[in-house]
Amino acid sequence: MPRVLISDQMSPKAAEIFRARGIEVDEITGLSKDELIKIIGQYDGLAIRSSTKVTKDVLAAATNLKVVGRAGIGVDNVDIPAASSRGVVVMNTPFGNSITTAEHAIALMFALARQLPEADASTQAGKWEKNRFMGVEVTAKTLGLIGAGNIGSIVADRALGLKMKVIAYDPFLTPERAEHMGVTKVTLDELLAQADFISLHTPLTDSTRNILSRENLLKCKPGIRIVNCARGGLIDEAALKELLDSGHIAGAALDVFAEEPAKSSPLFGTPNFVSTPHLGASTDEAQVNVAIQVAEQLSDFLLTGGVTNALNMPSLSAEEAPRLKPYMALAERLGSLVGQLDKDGIKSVRIEVEGAAAQLNIKPITAAVLAGLMRVHSDTVNMVNAPYLAREREIEIAEVRHERDTDYNTLLRVTVHTANGPRTVAGTLFGMSKPRLTEIFGITVEADLAGDMLYIVNEDKPGFIGRLGSALGSAGVNIGTFHLGRRDAGGEAVLLLSVDNAIPDALLTDIRALPGVKVASALHFV
Numbered sequence: 204m205p206r207v208l209i210s211d212q213m214s215p216k217a218a219e220i221f222r223a224r225g226i227e228v229d230e231i232t233g234l235s236k237d238e239l240i241k242i243i244g245q246y247d248g249l250a251i252r253s254s255t256k257v258t259k260d261v262l263a264a265a266t267n268l269k270v271v272g273r274a275g276i277g278v279d280n281v282d283i284p285a286a287s288s289r290g291v292v293v294m295n296t297p298f299g300n301s302i303t304t305a306e307h308a309i310a311l312m313f314a315l316a317r318q319l320p321e322a323d324a325s326t327q328a329g330k331w332e333k334n335r336f337m338g339v340e341v342t343a344k345t346l347g348l349i350g351a352g353n354i355g356s357i358v359a360d361r362a363l364g365l366k367m368k369v370i371a372y373d374p375f376l377t378p379e380r381a382e383h384m385g386v387t388k389v390t391l392d393e394l395l396a397q398a399d400f401i402s403l404h405t406p407l408t409d410s411t412r413n414i415l416s417r418e419n420l421l422k423c424k425p426g427i428r429i430v431n432c433a434r435g436g437l438i439d440e441a442a443l444k445e446l447l448d449s450g451h452i453a454g455a456a457l458d459v460f461a462e463e464p465a466k467s468s469p470l471f472g473t474p475n476f477v478s479t480p481h482l483g484a485s486t487d488e489a490q491v492n493v494a495i496q497v498a499e500q501l502s503d504f505l506l507t508g509g510v511t512n513a514l515n516m517p518s519l520s521a522e523e524a525p526r527l528k529p530y531m532a533l534a535e536r537l538g539s540l541v542g543q544l545d546k547d548g549i550k551s552v553r554i555e556v557e558g559a560a561a562q563l564n565i566k567p568i569t570a571a572v573l574a575g576l577m578r579v580h581s582d583t584v585n586m587v588n589a590p591y592l593a594r595e596r597e598i599e600i601a602e603v604r605h606e607r608d609t610d611y612n613t614l615l616r617v618t619v620h621t622a623n624g625p626r627t628v629a630g631t632l633f634g635m636s637k638p639r640l641t642e643i644f645g646i647t648v649e650a651d652l653a654g655d656m657l658y659i660v661n662e663d664k665p666g667f668i669g670r671l672g673s674a675l676g677s678a679g680v681n682i683g684t685f686h687l688g689r690r691d692a693g694g695e696a697v698l699l700l701s702v703d704n705a706i707p708d709a710l711l712t713d714i715r716a717l718p719g720v721k722v723a724s725a726l727h728f729v
């Protein structure tokens with residue numbers, strides 16, 4: 204009988220479901236890392252919220268562990284690459300606590316607008332300071348959303364009901380979806396300049412870490428009020444403290460902190476600062492939702508192999524899996540390539556299969572393309588929720604099977620329409636197993652898509668490769684492989700290089716300044 208450990212506070216519904224499905228379950232919360240390491244080897248499944256940190260060390264000791272289930276959305280407390288390399292499936296419950304978290308953001312916005320926590324403390328201290336607490340209305344004010352996914356779009360809906368004007372910065376938001384939501388899509392700088400309130404709703408990724416940096420906080424309108432119910436690392440907390448003290452920021456409410464649990468912080472005690480201990484998802488309703496979902500998903504997986512909401516594994520039947528696996532890897536890499544090269548609002552994605560690929564179930568291939576495309580912006584996207592997210596964002600998907608001869612035995616082509624027009628990439632499988640890029644934006648280039656890479660579009664002129672090699676060499680960046688393609692002699696050329704380490708920003712700037720360079724982007728493939 205499989206054994207599951209519930210290591211964070213969770214609705215009793217979870218344990219009830221495990222037992223009802225014939226799974227042995229222990230509920231042990233508040234374990235230290237060492238205590239968890241000592242016992243984790245006994246379990247096949249681990250059900251967590253945000254307190255348990257599933258680190259490399261924990262996974263190394265988890266010799267029987269097959270699945271980790273996060274009763275919630277963010278999985279930044281799980282080392283997903285380490286779990287993947289150990290063959291441990293990581294699942295989350297993407298929608299169960301979204302409404303609750305959105306409501307918490309709105310509650311904190313009101314707490315700031317009317318200084319409710321300080322007014323409450325003062326009144327209960329017998330002070331009756333009626334003149335001290337002058338608030339602001341939210342009606343007709345501008346709410347700036349950073350991140351307009353599930354939670355951000357619910358916040359938008361509630362804020363529109365409060366008669367606020369809502370603007371949103373989210374690279375994945377298409378103008379059509381923004382219009383449908385009733386919000387105005389803006390750049391980050393426009394949002395900072397226009398918002399009276401800002402609410403953050405992105406995951407914590409390399410592109411969102413410190414998004415409200417000191418520099419960006421200073422670009423906000425004086426008197427800005429900021430709510431963060433997403434993740435701690437999104438705001439520079441030291442700068443936030445200084446700018447609250449100086450009065451540039453009129454109020455800030457944090458549900459999440461860079462270091463949690465946040466038992467001390469320079470922000471504590473600052474006037475107009477409100478905090479809650481990561482309570483965004485803490486309602487009866489949300490906790491029941493996520494507990495039921497996580498227990499059902501883990502039970503299905505442990506008892507039948509069924510995969511739902513996995514972040515590191517496609518959802519597949521046992522028969523299809525071996526044949527589709529290399530196509531999924533190819534599809535995800537092609538999706539990731541276009542996603543990394545063009546981050547602007549995606550309107551449609553067309554997936555074409557030819558040759559042997561035309562005989563396969565195209566759905567998992569499509570899901571893998573979408574997961575690769577969208578994972579650039581959110582690490583919670585998986586092959587299961589990617590098609591749903593695409594539908595929600597009103598991205599049109601077309602799947603086309605070509606029954607015609609091709610130069611390759613099997614071919615997958617992905618065309619994405621963005622604000623910048625259509626972009627097509629294509630790839631094949633070498634030996635029907637090894638993913639290989641064959642075409643990028645109309646130019647034939649054969650390359651592996653793996654690890655750190657550099658993509659360059661340049662004028663096809665003599666001397667360029669030498670200059671590029673020198674720039675990389677002087678920065679200590681070693682070239683692994685080098686792939687070249689061009690539209691026509693002397694026209695536009697494409698270079699794809701695999702490099703042994705990530706390209707630093709400063710080097711990328713130098714490369715962009717080389718004569719003849721039109722585009723230079725650093726890419727990363729997992």
Ligand SMILES: NC(=O)C1=CN([C@@H]2O[C@H](COP(=O)(O)OP(=O)(O)OC[C@H]3O[C@@H](n4cnc5c(N)ncnc54)[C@H](O)[C@@H]3O)[C@@H](O)[C@H]2O)C=CC1
Nearest residue numbers: 277350351352353354373375405406410432433483484580
């Ligand atoms: N305080 C709490 O208890 C809770 C916090 N959360 C946090 O809220 C976050 C958002 O959750 P959902 O809305 O469900 O996720 P989601 O994946 O539906 O939405 C995230 C949005 O952020 C956007 N985004 C990604 N990178 C961006 C960037 N650089 N700039 C602007 N936007 C960017 C994505 O395009 C996406 O639309 C989660 O990642 C989680 O960390 C979630 C639940 C509870």
Ligand SMILES: O=C(O)CCC(=O)C(=O)O
Nearest residue numbers: 252253275276277484485
């Ligand atoms: O489980 C919790 O209380 C935190 C929820 C959360 O942060 C999430 O779902 O991302």
